[in-house]
Amino acid sequence: TGGIFSLSFFSTPALLLAPSSTSQPQWSYIYTLGKRTMPVLALATSSLYIYLSRVPHTYASLPPSIAWRTKPALYLASAALTVSIVPYTILFMRSNITSLERAGEDGKPGERKSVKGLIDTWGTLNLGRAVLTGMGFGVGLWATLL
Numbered sequence: 001t002g003g004i005f006s007l008s009f010f011s012t013p014a015l016l017l018a019p020s021s022t023s024q025p026q027w028s029y030i031y032t033l034g035k036r037t038m039p040v041l042a043l044a045t046s047s048l049y050i051y052l053s054r055v056p057h058t059y060a061s062l063p064p065s066i067a068w069r070t071k072p073a074l075y076l077a078s079a080a081l082t083v084s085i086v087p088y089t090i091l092f093m094r095s096n097i098t099s100l101e102r103a104g105e106d107g108k109p110g111e112r113k114s115v116k117g118l119i120d121t122w123g124t125l126n127l128g129r130a131v132l133t134g135m136g137f138g139v140g141l142w143a144t145l146l
Contacts, residue, residue: 004038004085005130012123020115024104027119031097042082042133049079049140074143081136085129093125 011030015023053075089097100118 003041004034004126004133007034008123008126008130012119012126015119015123016116023119024100024115027100027122028104031100031122038129039086042085045136046079046083049075049082049136052140052143053079071143071146074139074146078136078140078143081132081139084132084136088129088132092128093122096122096125 007030015027015030018026053072096118100115100122103115103118
């Protein structure tokens with residue numbers, strides 16, 4: 001959650017301060033690091049939520065008639081929300097990412113003008129991933145505190 005959020009909140013504004021010829025390679029470096037680590041972390045976190053959905057739980061605060069299914073369902077929802085950053089990226093961010101990668105490959109002056117706009121859009125779209133993982137954390141915390 002924090003790592004993904006920091007990319008939009010800290011890294012993107014810093015990238016927008018640099019000239020386009022510098023910001024695109026820097027974005028590419030940050031994106032490459034993120035795509036190597038964030039899906040793995042999301043999968044590991046989701047796996048732990050799935051594990052927690054399978055272990056027996058005690059429910060001091062819930063009536064027994066609904067207790068047996070509440071925590072597992074919440075943990076499974078946490079797992080789904082956390083790992084959903086992958087399809088979110090494919091569905092909503094792919095064209096923007098492809099455009100940014102091409103801007104770095106082409107190096108044409110016309111492409112360079114749009115780099116900052118593409119980076120800004122990427123930072124905004126990336127907040128969606130932060131929201132998904134944040135929601136996954138929130139639901140998982142709620143399940144834990146029941």
